[in-house]
Amino acid sequence: MSSDDTPPGGPPEQLALIRETVRRAKPRTWHGAHLAEELPVARVVVDKGLLHLDQFFDYAVPVAMAETAQPGVRVRVRFGARVSAAGRREGGELHDGFIVARLASSDFRGPLAPLAQVLSPERVLTPALLKLSRTIADRYAGTLADVLQLAVPPRHAKAEAEPSPPPQPPPAAPPAGSWQRYPQGPEFLAALTAGHPPRAVWTALPGPSWPQEIALAVAATLAGGRGALVVLPDGRAVARVDAALTELLGGPERHAVLTADLGPKERYRNWLAVSRGSVRAVLGTRATVFAPVHDLGLLVVWSDGDSSHSDPRAPHPHVREIALLRAAEEGAAVLLGGLAMTVEGAQLLRTGWARPLAADRAVVRETAPRVRTVGEADQARDAAAQAARLPSVAWQAAREALRSGPVLVQVPRRGYVPRLACGRCRTPARCAHCAGPLEAVGAGEALQCAWCGIAAADWHCVECGSFRLRAQVVGARRTAEELGKAFPGIPVRTSGRDAVLAGVSAEPALVISTPGAEPVAEGSGYAAALLLDGWALLSRPDLRSGEETLRLWLAAAALVRPAAEGGLVVVVAEPTARPVQALVRWDPAGHADLELAERAQLGFPPVSRMAAVTGSPGAVADLLGLARLPEGADLLGPVPLPPVRGQEQERALLRVRPGQGGALAAALKAAQIARVALRGAEPVKVRIDPTDIG
Template sequence: MSSENTPEGGGPPEQLALIRDTVRRAKPRTWRGAHLAEELPVARVVVDKGLLHLDRYYDYAVPVQMADSAQPGVRVRVRFGARMTAGGRREGGELHDGFVVERLAASDYPGALAPLAQVLSPEPVLSPALLRLSRTVADRYAGTLADVLQLAVPPRHAKAEAEPSPAPLPPPPAPAPGSWQRYPQGPEYLSALTAGLAPRAVWTALPGPDWPGEIARAVAAALAGGRGALVVLPDGRAVGRVDQALTALLGEGRHTVLTAELGPKERYRNWLSVSRGAVHAVIGTRAAVFAPVHDLGLLVVWSDGDSSHSDPRAPHPHVREVALLRAAEEGAGVLLGGLAMTVEAAQLLRTGWARPLAAERATVRQAAPRVRTVEDADQARDAAAQAARLPTVAWQAAREALATGPVLVQVPRRGYAPRLACERCRTPARCRHCAGPLEAVAAGELRCAWCGVPEEDWHCAECGSFRLRAQVIGARRTAEELGKAFPGIPVRTSGRDAVLPTVPGEPALVVSTPGAEPVAEGGYAAALLLDGWALLTRADLRASEEALRLWLTAASLVRPAGEGGLVVVVAEPTARPVQALVRWDPAGHAELELAERAELGFPPVSRMATVTGTPSAVADLLGVARLPEGTDLLGPVPLPPLRGQEQERALLRVRPGQGGALAAALKAAQVARVALRGAEPVKVRVDPTDIG
């Protein structure tokens, strides 16, 4: 039978080290009929069962025929849950995949050990560094090691494994600074990478088409210094742009791509080339952050505010946080870059963990397009261009720009849920108890979406108004309306059903949802950002930050102001994100957002977790959990029913430095509830990205 060898949940590193150093005096006993390996006859295995109460290592006996192949890091199959009869035969149990994490001379388990059932492959795919990182990520997010390993190690493909990997290439020469010269600290940052150092920077990229080439030069600098590089991007289109830039700069064979679109065989083949040390540079999407790059010297995360960087699968790790954990563990440099800046990046700058990497204001003004604002209230009063659902200013800008090139029209997705705000000054309506967002539950009734406390006498703290607004303008017929307003002009659409990577530089209207904007050859002549309050009034803590990020992403595709590029944004001109867009100042916006969150106790200044389930299950878990001292409980509040069952959610908030204790407490409470048969499931999420 397998044995438990670590404390619940795997235990902190110091406990694991103590257990590993324990002297094991007894030779392992095994079930009848198994002949054991003469040396190191015990294999410690992590079993692929993502259950919290089974999140530990298990000892198995190594049969003599597997003595050479069952090495640390390889995939194996083991029988889990079997029992030994009085006659020494096994009974029951199911076969499960797993990984050997180490070989031992003896086991602490007093009973007989079950033998390994099969070595699936002699390929060592789980390195000690990847195992440590996966364990750290699992503990941070109150998850299991098995769940994290499913994200970190791709499924095996036998044919790809049988193919030889290419021979590694020598380091390339140090690259020239190129467009990095536009940033005062840019050449110095590249020089530090070439020297083998580990500089950490938050990079505010200039608008325009140069950022893929700048990432490529940073990767080349790390390779020139004899170290590896890893770039994580939010989607396949961004990966394609950086892939082209790296190939143009370094040629073929210097890097590899890891994305789900490649298919299982090619993706595993590329992953093996990295694991075997044949390739030292990787670019890819979310799961690539775990890629086993040898001697990692640089970690690049592009657009860390994009929701694609948060994994939808348990335990929901975020690429930025995994990258920071890995950089600290492996001594790698960090380049946290984007056109916008998140509050988490601003906090890294405030604490001094990273240095800013930004251009001078004169350079920013030279690279950015001109931005004009139109108050959304003017659109309802404007009868000059009702057919196109555009204010006169936007309609005229589009008509003039179409004479020289394509025009981008960004329309928010349908289904955005607006956040309540003051009708007069647009200040978000917040709860007086916990500062959470207010929501309408019935005619004239308000309630906090976080703590559930009703608000009976709301008025705006800024202007004193008693009137609220929640506005979302549909975009279903935008393309048809624009086609009628601009006869003879081609109208192209890019969105969820079909995303265009590029469009020609000829006159056309390109209607796109946020994040799906295609790149135009030579840049767009103009961009129209419609229905701004559909983004700004979303019921999300990150509404302002996300609106600015989406606007900057679209506006960066427009030609510079010196070439006639113009952006028209339809939103309240005095709103903070709108003013940041006009000034092209994402760093200043992030600093103000961080200061406001610090005042209100919001992440990242605090750490949060959500507990979601039926009312009885949520109450049960909260009753069992030994939460850190000073934990704030917000809620529970009701949610829409799930499969006919009532649902509610509670928010837990702790001070900085208590995030690990909160995750450990929630995980221990989940394990305790599993021990009670019949306990209803509860979904726990640490550091959720969508705190509404």
């Protein structure tokens, strides 16, 4: 944790600018009759995610709402109304909001509008959740209203009317189980049961045991009388941990699941069970990190490098950062786990904020599959690679493995042939309408633009005039077609964005999957895995390409049987590449340490704080001209980006030293407010700690 983990402030002149701009933006209000005798003022956060309105507003509490209008409840208020010369209220749109406090008086010099409606007496916004949301909004230069939309699920009246089940007594402390494979594992569980807040970065062993190990950590926390919260990247991972926890605790009564797949009613019912204290453990996807668990004792984030943990909605918070902030605020333990390790996890270890939780090398060798590499030079000399896209090593491995079980084939791209180029001069094939990349969607079908979808049956190269095409990247469907011909009689199954398989049987089969969509094989796992076209992952122009590639490879390779049982992984990539060597040695921690050292030399995150400013060239220049950046801030760029709807775009990166992240966020937020209030200019997207700075 850095000093930026506290709510950022900012230079006094910047905060003064924010207050002055917001003051001028206050809505006009009017007197209301028959107000509550005690605490007649309700302070409300209004659900209008505008930067210049990021503050609380005071409303009068009618006597009829005096009992139900309590802090934390949902209300509706009129915003932007006017008072006519005759004293009548005119206009004003109804907006949702939350009451954050009841007061005896208001510091607003004018009549207060009354609350329009109390939507529900349920107190869904707790003081702890409000404080956390305010901290996240300040850290990411966003608004409190936007964060609350992420933190509090939409109301479902029928679910709210149902009573929640009574709380269950704490379970008995579980045995260490497979945690005994880690030297500090039993000690970590004992600390959780004793109510202590240990903080660990966990490098999980390959194999199917990690869901059970998370369940053991949750059970140990519950046994100590405290609550637990687990955040996972997708619904398949949630299902695996849910099944492990249900089996360990003897039923589903002691924990709740929060995922979008449940539907709004079931999800809100489960959230209410957590909020009301009926359930002390909860697991789910991204938004679960905000779940109001009573007496939180453990926060688990699995695979924190997965892009699913970064919210695509403003202000784009990351689950890992929210978890660390919340753990520090509530005195909870942290378990940052995964098969791979991020540079952020390595930094937590280097600073001493967390301790490593990893197995000895001998245990790693016992549980990991054997890894073989095939480089581009090997492929060029290999006739088998030309016939079926499989080098001889991979083809032989697949043939042998199919005698005893399924074989996983990871392909970096979905589709048929998603990237094409001129067969003569290698110029990428582009759409004549929008300049998007052309792709082949199926055998014998016309080319199609991946951006606008327009067919390009009469394509020819704009550079040399050739009509011949070659594949730059072959997709999962084309790979399945080719491997089906290479291995006749073997079932071929595909798993990707269009249809993700949760699992496959232990019978021999070829399973073609895109990264992150690999199904779990029954029994002891896959007999082998082929990781194809590694160059397509490693060659991406992004700072995290090596880290992300290793994470995706480890996730697939971990589904393969141990080397002692014949498990083999063949990776088709340059053998000397750092991620390839880390995979061969099964050393994600070593890879993360080297990546962190390079970032430190270059001054890139996480050893610095960074913000990305994206928009039209004029808008970006305008914002940068208004921002009063912290001393020593570096400006990288601006650089052009692909046009959006025909309009030019560019991005600038701002970099500051550790400890200045709060000041950077405040400066950019103040500049955004000034642009909106003073100039009404076109919007600029500001993202703090961007995950992609390639």
